[in-house]
Amino acid sequence: MVKDIESPVWIYGQKTTLNCEAFNCTGDVKVIWVIKLRDGTQHEVSDMGSSDKEEEQPLMSREYEVTKEYDSQKMKGHVTTKLTFIPIISRHLGSTVSCRIVHQKKPVEKKFEVKSIYAKPTFVEPVQFTLSDQGDIQISVKLQKFYPQEMELGWFSKRGPSEEKIPSEVMKSNFGDTFDLESKCSVSGELFKDPTYKVIVRWKHQSMEESQSREMSVRDLPWHPKLQKFPIESVFQGDEVLLQCRVSDYFPDALTVKWFEKKMGSQDLEEISSPQKYKIPEISSHRMENKTFSSTAVLSYKRFDLSEKGVEFICRAEHPSLGTPIQTSIVQYRDTEAPTFILNNIQGPQIWFSGEKVTLYCAASYCKEGTQVIWMVKSAGVTISEIGEDGEDVNRDSHRSSGYVAHRERTEESDKEGLQDVTSSLTFTPSISKHQNISITCKILCDGKVKEKTFQHKYLYAKPTASGPIKLSLTDSGGVLCSLDIEGFYPSDIQMKWNDKKTLEPNRTTQNSDGTYSVHSEYKLPGRFFSHPDSVVRVSWKHGSMEDWESREMSVRDKDFPWKANVQDIPVPNLLIGRAAVLKFEVSNVFPDVLTVKWLKKEKGGQDLFPVVHNQTYNISELRPEKQKDKTFTYKLCLKFKPSISTEEGAEFICRVEHPTLEVPAEKSTGPLTIKGDYPLPSPV
Known part of the structure; x- marks a missing residue:
């Protein structure tokens, strides 16, 4: 007698063992396992090894392992045989496994149909985080190589002990015989200002005994505060000294900056809070091109208020994403000399045109060798980009200086021995969306001293363009409606006239996504206007970016006239x-x-x-x-x-x-x- 084959749950890639027991066996017993794959291929493996020809199936005896045991204590003539192998979905799902027991030359056989094989999902690290323009965070996770396709997955928002389900989307794809899954959810970045806030993704598959999960907090976000490459900078303004400490690349906008002082020769670190001796303006943040935040902390003091021995100033930044605060420092002395080199005003055009290249020049005299020039793009006084000369890595993130190229034009010996004159240029192409309210600063770092000059353009224009010829359409009354679209201009003020007369029809002006404007202008003519072949309708426009009027014309003989007999x-x-x-x-x-x-x-x-x-x-x-x-x-x-x-x-x-x-x-x-x-x-x- 042969019992039914016993089989555990089959897991793709994990060893599986099938048991087959026979009773009342007499004489020699031979065991043969027969595996018929779903493609029709059949293999026979016995307790003596593979019965397939070695040259045809050289790995068969290694793929399938057969054992046979006698247990006379359990029952006379009791034989247990086991077949061990690693199941593969493409080969074994839908296959048939048979155990054939041969004794006294009489075979007895039991069959087992493989109806299910499971593949456990693999969670792919790292989790992907993406920032939106609105300040939301899209979180994306991937689970790979699971089977069958069904999967339970949910996102949850956790504050304290309570959880709340988050809407999400799931996309599945087929990868050979297994499946992959990508799931995304979106949460407000403001929530991550709370260090205890968590987002949880939880999944359960038939191959798993229990559900698994992954928790994410502000510590898991990839946007942690970074201090500028250069130490705290000193900017001298007469007797007043400004210390500037820039922090960038953080999200969410929950940065706290504290200033400390430590007198030379002392180990006591004191937080600066005295409004009489020091001025600390409120810190303001700015959204960067990569959608993270940047801010510059400033501390100012009078040079003669310092201790004669000197003071070490520490700038410490705290953020929910940091385990411990980050800090940098600078030592200042009462007799610290202001820089002696001369920084001239930035030279360049005061009128900028969108799409047309602009070059600004910054020149300094009496600099020491090794002087560095850094160009800064600022919005509302906050630095949003720093550009080093000739590819020098200032921000560590190349996208920050995208579109700007700084170049050392010349370095020459000055008329003072041992000193140099330097000229640097910054070239970029203005756009309305990026350059409406920005200023350009040239910063010179020489012998540990800093000087800055700022350039502000007077006008920023985008020149209007006509999108096509004058368009004509017929009205129910037999008249002709003339129209023209003018696009891509800035600012919005534009003059329009038809046949040298200001149109009585209102112009429809709209703002485009890039900050420029478009106008749709219309003019009505009686149908008899075009009865003479020399009749011409003309539309003209004038904008602040133009030296003179431009125009378009249309007559009945033009190729674009819509009605030809x-x-x-x-x-x-x-x-x-x-x-x-x-x-x-x-x-x-x-x-x-x-x-x-x-x-x-x-x-x-x-x-x-x-x-x-x-x-x-x-x-x-x-x-x-x-x-x-x-x-x-x-x-x-x-x-x-x-x-x-x-x-x-x-x-x-x-x-x-x-x-x-x-x-x-x-x-x-x-x-x-x-x-x-x-x-x-x-x-x-």
Whole structure:
């Protein structure tokens, strides 16, 4: 007797053992395990090794391991056999495993169908965090290589002991025989100002006995405060000294900066709070291009208020993302000399145009060797970018100086021995979205001293451009609505006039996403305005970025004029002697409705054209315009006559159409006519 095969839960990549027990076996017992894979391939493995040919299945005996044990104490003739291997979804899901026990040359077999194999999900580190323009944080996690596809996953917001479910989205993808999952949620960055706040993602899969989770707090965010590469800077303004300490790359906006002093020779560290001796303005933060925050802490004092022995000033920054505060320091003395080098005003254009390159120049005299020049871009007094010369790494983050190039133009010996004159340039291309309210500062660091000069442009312009030709449309009353779109200008003030008259129609001005403006201007004309081919509609505009007016024109003869008279060919019917014939065709897409039509006739063999007059012989239809849905006109032209051999055979009729949109009249011809006789058929004999 053979019991059913016992099988645990199959986990992809983990060893699995199948048990098969047989009872009342006599004599020698042979065990054969048969594995029939889902692709139809069959393997037999016995307790003596693989029965497949070694050259065909050299690894089979290593992939499948078979053991056989006798246990006479449990029951006489009791045999237990085990098959051990590592299941693979692509090979074993849907396969059949058989255990064949052969004793006394009588085989007994039990089968087991592999209906499920599980693959445990792998959590991918690191978790991805992304900042939005609105200050939200998008958190994204990935789980990979699990099977089957079903997965329970949820996001939770935790404050104290309570949890609240967070809306999320899940995207699944197939990776071979397993599945991958990416899930995202978005939470307000303000919540992470609380160090105890946590976001939890929790998942449960059929391959797992218990759910697993990952907690994230402000400490897990990738945006931790950084101190500037250079130490605290001293800026001398007469007897007053300003100490500046810049902190950047932090999020959320929850930075605290404290100043401390330690007198030389003392170990006591005192927090600075005296408003009489020191001034500490309130710190303000600024949003950077990478959506993190930056701020500059300032402490100012009078040089003569310092101790003669000197004072060490410490700038300490605290933030929820930091385990311990970060700090930097500088030692100042009463007799510290102000810098002796000369920094000239920054030179450059006062008027900037969006999209046109600008170069500013900063020159300093009597500098020592090794002088450094740093350009700073500031908004509302807060530094948002620092640019070192020729690729020097100032911020450690190259995106900060994106679009700015600083270059050392020259370094020359000055007229004072051992000193140098230096000139540095900053080149960039202004845009309305980035440069409306910014200033550019040139900072010189020489022999431990700092001097700065700031440049502020007077005007920032973006030049207007016409997006296309004047657009014309027809009104229900038969008039023409003219319009033009002017785009990409700044500031918003712009003058518009049509045919040298200021339009009475209000211009519709809108602001674009890049900070520039667009205007839609309209002007109404009567339909008869274009009845003369020399009529021209002109729109002109003037903006602060332009030296003079610019304009666009449109006439009926322009290629962009939307209505050109379309003259059809003249279809020629069968012409029979003495029977009434009609030559008819259409002229469509006509505007304005001032069509002129002339019928002409060329005699057989002749070259002269003779006008066809409406009379008893030739009936010329009256010109009647038919208004169409698109508000243009269509004319049906018709000439009726009774052809004869003597007057029409070989003759040619020509219709000449004139319209203001046509540079030359359009002519359509029947070609030489052929007249057929209209004779009765002979009677049958």
